[in-house]
Amino acid sequence: MTQVTERLTNGVDTQRLFATLDAITAQPEIAKFQFRARNRWIGGAHNRSVIKDFGGAGGEDTSRAEPFVLDAGEPAVLLGTDTGPNPAELLLHALAACLTTSLVYVAAARGVRLTEVESALEGDIDLRGALGLSNEVRNGYEGIRVTFSVRGDAPPERLREVVERAQARSAVFDVVSHGVPVAVTVAND
């Protein structure tokens, strides 16, 4: 029990973390992953995604017995019935989650023990874009602000470095701040 506790830093098994990094260095192709979601419209602004399988580490993952089921919606002011967070809010959740996990893993790898990580996200959007009322206003967020509160057994400047490194390596931060090619096709059989 003592041994298991010592292996975990911030709840991360650092021995396994370093072994994973070594394995990828020796065999880079196992780092290629494919994540997936299936979505189905239910009615109005209500739709639902199912997330279960993914590919990676050289094969198909089969570790998930049950899928994750996530709803989306819009509040009344945006013509929905509030069946879930709206898509723009869901994007903030994905961003917060990725920055936080990156931060926790980076801290674990550096031996920094965290006691608290909280973040508040705000995104400004002018809906004239998405509603088709203006071609001068973009459809998406004009900007997103993320404010972290981080506490742990390291001085403030060390905690700040961990946040900076997390930002420099976060997958969702990269996509949201730089964009990625998205191919949309219609395949009606």
Added chain:
Amino acid sequence: MTQVTERLTNGVDTQRLFATLDAITAQPEIAKFQFRARNRWIGGAHNRSVIKDFGGAGGEDTSRAEPFVLDAGEPAVLLGTDTGPNPAELLLHALAACLTTSLVYVAAARGVRLTEVESALEGDIDLRGALGLSNEVRNGYEGIRVTFSVRGDAPPERLREVVERAQARSAVFDVVSHGVPVAVTVAND
């Protein structure tokens, strides 16, 4: 009852939709919204977002009695305990939800009655970037593919046009494909 049914196309109250567009045209500042999320680290790859309040339509929304609570995690192969979809998967949910809602609203505005909207999303990612093992590989997705299956009371080319218009106006599609400035700060009090 008949009247209510007739006002709804795809579950969207088109009379309210057009009234909303008219109101924004008359008073563009009511289209400015601010969406928010608060996230808290729980342990390891497990963190949780709370989504409730937002600003828009000229004030603070108070319509939500309860917050939405969303968990994130990582599967075992990525050193987590599968406490939720991982952040990269959550991004796919946000993207699917936004494209689908845009599609449903555009169809409603055009009088196209939909019977089915399904989508499958795949994102390819080489984790050497996010894991800090390569500077030549980006941290985020290299590309995302979205495949829609759409059925309704319109010919295939009309349904295709609705998908194209949805893509041209989706807020999350815009952010994910073009990027947005994200400011990350640490504010430890």
